[in-house]
Amino acid sequence: MMEVRINDVVMPGDIIKEVFPSKGKIKVILGPGLRREGDYVFICKAGVLKKRDPFIYYVNSYEKRYVPNRGENVVGVVTQKAGDIFKVDIGASEQASLSYLGFEGASKRNRPDVQVGDVIFGKLLVASKDMEPELVCVDSLGKKGKLGVLNPDGMLFSCSLSLVRKILNPECPLFKLLAKEHKYELAVGMNGKIWIKAGPSVEETIAVANAILAAEFTPPDEMPALCSQIAKILFKIR
Incomplete structure (x- = not known):
């Protein structure tokens, strides 16, 4: 040792x-x-x-297999409904469970509209090697905030866990630089899944997603040039 x-x-x-x-x-x-x-x-x-x-x-470390950690925000896809429980694929060794009561204001009479195939942005309430991961779509105050079912018009893609930690670092300038050129909505999961919807066109959403993926091996001082290049390509397409 x-x-x-x-x-x-x-x-x-x-x-x-x-x-x-x-x-x-x-x-x-x-x-x-x-x-x-x-x-x-x-x-x-x-x-x-x-x-x-x-x-x-x-x-x-460079890895794509996610190990659930309690309190982390993740992005996943609803794969099935079993009674009052939804199963969500979060890219871990097993799927996470999500109760219909895990949404703001949910009750037996007021059930959330969740369908198989929906993309979920949730928080891990339970994460243990001996227990199935459990998700909720509310914060500690019972408010949904930005959690919940994401817009189906967005794009979901996967990346390495190291890239997620890099772009979520407060010192990373990527998101501020992209915001100068594009209007976008974003949900970044610690499980290496990112949902994004940018601009009025699919081409702009794909371009911003490619910029995020390219940032993995781009030093911070070269990110302005990366974002500028993406903007020029989109301008030619339009």
Whole structure:
């Protein structure tokens, strides 16, 4: 076993040297790829060790298989209805369940209009290796906010989990740059599924989706050129 530091390439079994979950009153959050055992934090998947302020640690790795984590927002597709429960494909090893009561204002008399094939933006209420994932479409106050059934006119596509973490980083300029050229609606799931609807045409939606996918290997300082190129291509099409 090796002791590792931030930005090191890590392997399962390595130990983080500079962080321990019990640092007095400091709350340390362990993200994907990390596991606590006693007074030690072990790496449980290969990748690069990262830290986000104030004390959030995780392993950044290129992967497409999603492991559900409680509290994360995900995008999924309704695959079947079984009684009062909907089954939703979120790209994990098993499908998530979604009760009709998991929507704002839902009751036996006021059931949500959810059909097989609908795209759902929800929050994981239950996520454990010993239990089936469970979704809700409300926040802690019982309000739906941006959660719920997404517009069927949008486009759903998949990407790597590392790209999701990159574009959701507050320091990533991609969405602000795209907003200067396009009007769009967006739902990004931590499970590597993104729903988007841009502009009045399908071509614009596809162009913005391609810009998001291209951002995975584009440095932040080159993103303005990427967005400008997408805008020029759309201008020629119009």
